[in-house]
Amino acid sequence: MPNLKLDRIDRKILALLQENGRQPNNELADQVGLSPSPCLRRVKALEEAGVISRYVALVDPASVDLPVNIFVSVGLDRQIEERIDAFEAAVMERPEVLECYLMSGDADYLLRVVVPDLASYERFLKEHLTRIPGVAGIRSSFALKQVRYRTALPLGHLPG
Known part of the structure:
Protein backbone atom coordinates (compact mmCIF):
# COMPACT_ATOMS: atom_id res chain seq x y z
CA MET A 1 0.00 0.00 0.00
CA ALA A 49 -3.98 3.45 -1.50
CA GLY A 50 -6.18 1.07 0.48
CA VAL A 51 -7.28 3.75 2.95
CA ILE A 52 -10.85 3.11 1.75
CA SER A 53 -10.99 -0.66 1.51
CA ARG A 54 -14.66 -1.14 0.51
CA TYR A 55 -18.20 0.19 0.73
CA VAL A 56 -20.94 -1.70 2.57
CA ALA A 57 -24.57 -1.43 3.65
CA LEU A 58 -25.14 -1.80 7.40
CA VAL A 59 -28.18 -3.97 8.08
CA ASP A 60 -30.13 -3.78 11.34
CA PRO A 61 -29.71 -7.26 12.92
CA ALA A 62 -33.16 -7.30 14.53
CA SER A 63 -34.84 -6.55 11.20
CA VAL A 64 -33.35 -9.75 9.74
CA ASP A 65 -34.07 -11.86 12.84
CA LEU A 66 -30.53 -11.87 14.28
CA PRO A 67 -31.08 -10.25 17.68
CA VAL A 68 -28.71 -12.43 19.75
CA ASN A 69 -25.15 -11.09 19.99
CA ILE A 70 -22.57 -13.27 21.77
CA PHE A 71 -18.93 -12.59 22.57
CA VAL A 72 -17.05 -15.88 22.68
CA SER A 73 -13.61 -16.34 24.24
CA VAL A 74 -11.83 -19.38 22.87
CA GLY A 75 -8.72 -21.04 24.26
CA LEU A 76 -6.61 -23.44 22.24
CA ASP A 77 -4.81 -26.42 23.73
CA ARG A 78 -1.54 -25.24 22.15
CA GLN A 79 -0.59 -22.06 20.38
CA ILE A 80 1.19 -23.66 17.48
CA GLU A 81 0.92 -22.66 13.85
CA GLU A 82 -1.14 -25.67 12.74
CA ARG A 83 -3.73 -25.12 15.53
CA ILE A 84 -3.93 -21.39 14.85
CA ASP A 85 -4.29 -21.92 11.10
CA ALA A 86 -6.95 -24.61 11.57
CA PHE A 87 -8.96 -22.48 13.96
CA GLU A 88 -8.80 -19.37 11.78
CA ALA A 89 -9.75 -21.32 8.64
CA ALA A 90 -12.72 -22.89 10.43
CA VAL A 91 -14.14 -19.63 11.77
CA MET A 92 -13.71 -17.98 8.37
CA GLU A 93 -16.22 -20.54 7.06
CA ARG A 94 -18.91 -19.69 9.62
CA PRO A 95 -21.34 -16.91 8.66
CA GLU A 96 -22.40 -16.47 12.31
CA VAL A 97 -18.91 -15.22 13.17
CA LEU A 98 -18.84 -11.52 12.32
CA GLU A 99 -15.54 -10.74 13.98
CA CYS A 100 -12.58 -12.80 15.17
CA TYR A 101 -9.48 -11.50 16.92
CA LEU A 102 -6.30 -13.25 17.97
CA MET A 103 -5.85 -12.01 21.53
CA SER A 104 -3.29 -11.59 24.24
CA GLY A 105 -4.31 -12.42 27.81
CA ASP A 106 -6.53 -15.24 29.06
CA ALA A 107 -8.20 -16.21 25.78
CA ASP A 108 -6.50 -16.99 22.50
CA TYR A 109 -9.40 -15.68 20.40
CA LEU A 110 -12.38 -13.40 20.84
CA LEU A 111 -15.31 -13.87 18.47
CA ARG A 112 -18.47 -11.89 17.94
CA VAL A 113 -21.27 -14.20 16.89
CA VAL A 114 -24.84 -13.33 15.85
CA VAL A 115 -27.71 -15.81 15.76
CA PRO A 116 -31.51 -15.70 15.78
CA ASP A 117 -31.92 -17.50 19.12
CA LEU A 118 -30.23 -19.55 21.85
CA ALA A 119 -30.98 -22.85 20.13
CA SER A 120 -29.08 -21.64 17.06
CA TYR A 121 -26.12 -20.71 19.22
CA GLU A 122 -26.19 -24.12 20.92
CA ARG A 123 -26.12 -25.79 17.47
CA PHE A 124 -23.22 -23.54 16.40
CA LEU A 125 -21.29 -24.55 19.53
CA LYS A 126 -21.99 -28.28 19.34
CA GLU A 127 -21.75 -28.76 15.59
CA HIS A 128 -18.97 -26.36 14.71
CA LEU A 129 -16.96 -24.53 17.37
CA THR A 130 -16.31 -27.49 19.68
CA ARG A 131 -15.28 -29.64 16.69
CA ILE A 132 -12.41 -27.41 15.62
CA PRO A 133 -9.12 -29.22 16.33
CA GLY A 134 -7.31 -27.76 19.31
CA VAL A 135 -10.22 -25.90 20.93
CA ALA A 136 -9.72 -26.45 24.67
CA GLY A 137 -12.05 -23.92 26.26
CA ILE A 138 -15.02 -21.75 25.32
CA ARG A 139 -16.60 -18.97 27.39
CA SER A 140 -19.69 -17.21 26.10
CA SER A 141 -20.94 -13.78 27.15
CA PHE A 142 -24.34 -12.71 25.91
CA ALA A 143 -24.92 -9.02 25.12
CA LEU A 144 -28.00 -7.84 26.98
CA LYS A 145 -28.18 -4.41 25.34
CA GLN A 146 -26.21 -2.61 22.67
CA VAL A 147 -25.24 0.71 24.22
CA ARG A 148 -23.12 1.97 21.36
CA TYR A 149 -22.26 0.66 17.92
CA ARG A 150 -20.17 2.57 15.43
CA THR A 151 -18.35 1.65 12.30
CA ALA A 152 -16.73 5.04 11.68
CA LEU A 153 -13.13 5.22 12.87
CA PRO A 154 -12.17 8.28 14.94
CA LEU A 155 -9.79 10.38 12.84
CA GLY A 156 -9.05 13.22 15.26
CA HIS A 157 -5.59 11.87 16.11
CA LEU A 158 -4.28 12.37 12.54
CA PRO A 159 -1.88 15.31 12.14
CA GLY A 160 -2.87 18.56 10.47
Whole structure:
Protein backbone atom coordinates (compact mmCIF):
# COMPACT_ATOMS: atom_id res chain seq x y z
CA MET A 1 0.00 0.00 0.00
CA PRO A 2 1.52 3.35 -1.00
CA ASN A 3 2.29 5.79 1.78
CA LEU A 4 -0.44 8.40 1.35
CA LYS A 5 -0.14 11.62 3.33
CA LEU A 6 -3.63 12.62 4.51
CA ASP A 7 -4.42 16.31 4.69
CA ARG A 8 -7.41 18.10 6.22
CA ILE A 9 -9.56 17.61 3.12
CA ASP A 10 -8.76 13.87 2.92
CA ARG A 11 -9.72 13.47 6.57
CA LYS A 12 -12.99 15.34 5.97
CA ILE A 13 -13.73 13.13 2.95
CA LEU A 14 -13.09 10.01 5.05
CA ALA A 15 -15.28 11.25 7.90
CA LEU A 16 -18.16 12.05 5.56
CA LEU A 17 -17.91 8.78 3.62
CA GLN A 18 -17.82 6.78 6.86
CA GLU A 19 -21.17 8.32 7.76
CA ASN A 20 -22.68 7.97 4.27
CA GLY A 21 -20.79 5.92 1.71
CA ARG A 22 -23.49 6.49 -0.91
CA GLN A 23 -23.15 10.26 -0.82
CA PRO A 24 -23.00 11.61 -4.40
CA ASN A 25 -19.62 13.04 -5.37
CA ASN A 26 -21.03 16.51 -6.08
CA GLU A 27 -22.48 16.71 -2.53
CA LEU A 28 -19.25 15.39 -1.03
CA ALA A 29 -17.23 17.93 -3.02
CA ASP A 30 -19.46 20.75 -1.82
CA GLN A 31 -19.08 19.69 1.83
CA VAL A 32 -15.28 19.57 1.64
CA GLY A 33 -14.92 22.75 -0.41
CA LEU A 34 -13.73 21.27 -3.70
CA SER A 35 -15.13 21.05 -7.19
CA PRO A 36 -16.36 17.55 -8.15
CA SER A 37 -13.36 16.49 -10.31
CA PRO A 38 -10.62 17.08 -7.69
CA CYS A 39 -12.84 15.52 -5.02
CA LEU A 40 -13.35 12.40 -7.11
CA ARG A 41 -9.58 12.18 -7.76
CA ARG A 42 -8.95 12.31 -4.00
CA VAL A 43 -11.55 9.57 -3.32
CA LYS A 44 -9.99 7.38 -6.04
CA ALA A 45 -6.51 7.97 -4.56
CA LEU A 46 -7.81 6.97 -1.10
CA GLU A 47 -9.31 3.80 -2.60
CA GLU A 48 -6.17 2.91 -4.58
CA ALA A 49 -3.98 3.45 -1.50
CA GLY A 50 -6.18 1.07 0.48
CA VAL A 51 -7.28 3.75 2.95
CA ILE A 52 -10.85 3.11 1.75
CA SER A 53 -10.99 -0.66 1.51
CA ARG A 54 -14.66 -1.14 0.51
CA TYR A 55 -18.20 0.19 0.73
CA VAL A 56 -20.94 -1.70 2.57
CA ALA A 57 -24.57 -1.43 3.65
CA LEU A 58 -25.14 -1.80 7.40
CA VAL A 59 -28.18 -3.97 8.08
CA ASP A 60 -30.13 -3.78 11.34
CA PRO A 61 -29.71 -7.26 12.92
CA ALA A 62 -33.16 -7.30 14.53
CA SER A 63 -34.84 -6.55 11.20
CA VAL A 64 -33.35 -9.75 9.74
CA ASP A 65 -34.07 -11.86 12.84
CA LEU A 66 -30.53 -11.87 14.28
CA PRO A 67 -31.08 -10.25 17.68
CA VAL A 68 -28.71 -12.43 19.75
CA ASN A 69 -25.15 -11.09 19.99
CA ILE A 70 -22.57 -13.27 21.77
CA PHE A 71 -18.93 -12.59 22.57
CA VAL A 72 -17.05 -15.88 22.68
CA SER A 73 -13.61 -16.34 24.24
CA VAL A 74 -11.83 -19.38 22.87
CA GLY A 75 -8.72 -21.04 24.26
CA LEU A 76 -6.61 -23.44 22.24
CA ASP A 77 -4.81 -26.42 23.73
CA ARG A 78 -1.54 -25.24 22.15
CA GLN A 79 -0.59 -22.06 20.38
CA ILE A 80 1.19 -23.66 17.48
CA GLU A 81 0.92 -22.66 13.85
CA GLU A 82 -1.14 -25.67 12.74
CA ARG A 83 -3.73 -25.12 15.53
CA ILE A 84 -3.93 -21.39 14.85
CA ASP A 85 -4.29 -21.92 11.10
CA ALA A 86 -6.95 -24.61 11.57
CA PHE A 87 -8.96 -22.48 13.96
CA GLU A 88 -8.80 -19.37 11.78
CA ALA A 89 -9.75 -21.32 8.64
CA ALA A 90 -12.72 -22.89 10.43
CA VAL A 91 -14.14 -19.63 11.77
CA MET A 92 -13.71 -17.98 8.37
CA GLU A 93 -16.22 -20.54 7.06
CA ARG A 94 -18.91 -19.69 9.62
CA PRO A 95 -21.34 -16.91 8.66
CA GLU A 96 -22.40 -16.47 12.31
CA VAL A 97 -18.91 -15.22 13.17
CA LEU A 98 -18.84 -11.52 12.32
CA GLU A 99 -15.54 -10.74 13.98
CA CYS A 100 -12.58 -12.80 15.17
CA TYR A 101 -9.48 -11.50 16.92
CA LEU A 102 -6.30 -13.25 17.97
CA MET A 103 -5.85 -12.01 21.53
CA SER A 104 -3.29 -11.59 24.24
CA GLY A 105 -4.31 -12.42 27.81
CA ASP A 106 -6.53 -15.24 29.06
CA ALA A 107 -8.20 -16.21 25.78
CA ASP A 108 -6.50 -16.99 22.50
CA TYR A 109 -9.40 -15.68 20.40
CA LEU A 110 -12.38 -13.40 20.84
CA LEU A 111 -15.31 -13.87 18.47
CA ARG A 112 -18.47 -11.89 17.94
CA VAL A 113 -21.27 -14.20 16.89
CA VAL A 114 -24.84 -13.33 15.85
CA VAL A 115 -27.71 -15.81 15.76
CA PRO A 116 -31.51 -15.70 15.78
CA ASP A 117 -31.92 -17.50 19.12
CA LEU A 118 -30.23 -19.55 21.85
CA ALA A 119 -30.98 -22.85 20.13
CA SER A 120 -29.08 -21.64 17.06
CA TYR A 121 -26.12 -20.71 19.22
CA GLU A 122 -26.19 -24.12 20.92
CA ARG A 123 -26.12 -25.79 17.47
CA PHE A 124 -23.22 -23.54 16.40
CA LEU A 125 -21.29 -24.55 19.53
CA LYS A 126 -21.99 -28.28 19.34
CA GLU A 127 -21.75 -28.76 15.59
CA HIS A 128 -18.97 -26.36 14.71
CA LEU A 129 -16.96 -24.53 17.37
CA THR A 130 -16.31 -27.49 19.68
CA ARG A 131 -15.28 -29.64 16.69
CA ILE A 132 -12.41 -27.41 15.62
CA PRO A 133 -9.12 -29.22 16.33
CA GLY A 134 -7.31 -27.76 19.31
CA VAL A 135 -10.22 -25.90 20.93
CA ALA A 136 -9.72 -26.45 24.67
CA GLY A 137 -12.05 -23.92 26.26
CA ILE A 138 -15.02 -21.75 25.32
CA ARG A 139 -16.60 -18.97 27.39
CA SER A 140 -19.69 -17.21 26.10
CA SER A 141 -20.94 -13.78 27.15
CA PHE A 142 -24.34 -12.71 25.91
CA ALA A 143 -24.92 -9.02 25.12
CA LEU A 144 -28.00 -7.84 26.98
CA LYS A 145 -28.18 -4.41 25.34
CA GLN A 146 -26.21 -2.61 22.67
CA VAL A 147 -25.24 0.71 24.22
CA ARG A 148 -23.12 1.97 21.36
CA TYR A 149 -22.26 0.66 17.92
CA ARG A 150 -20.17 2.57 15.43
CA THR A 151 -18.35 1.65 12.30
CA ALA A 152 -16.73 5.04 11.68
CA LEU A 153 -13.13 5.22 12.87
CA PRO A 154 -12.17 8.28 14.94
CA LEU A 155 -9.79 10.38 12.84
CA GLY A 156 -9.05 13.22 15.26
CA HIS A 157 -5.59 11.87 16.11
CA LEU A 158 -4.28 12.37 12.54
CA PRO A 159 -1.88 15.31 12.14
CA GLY A 160 -2.87 18.56 10.47
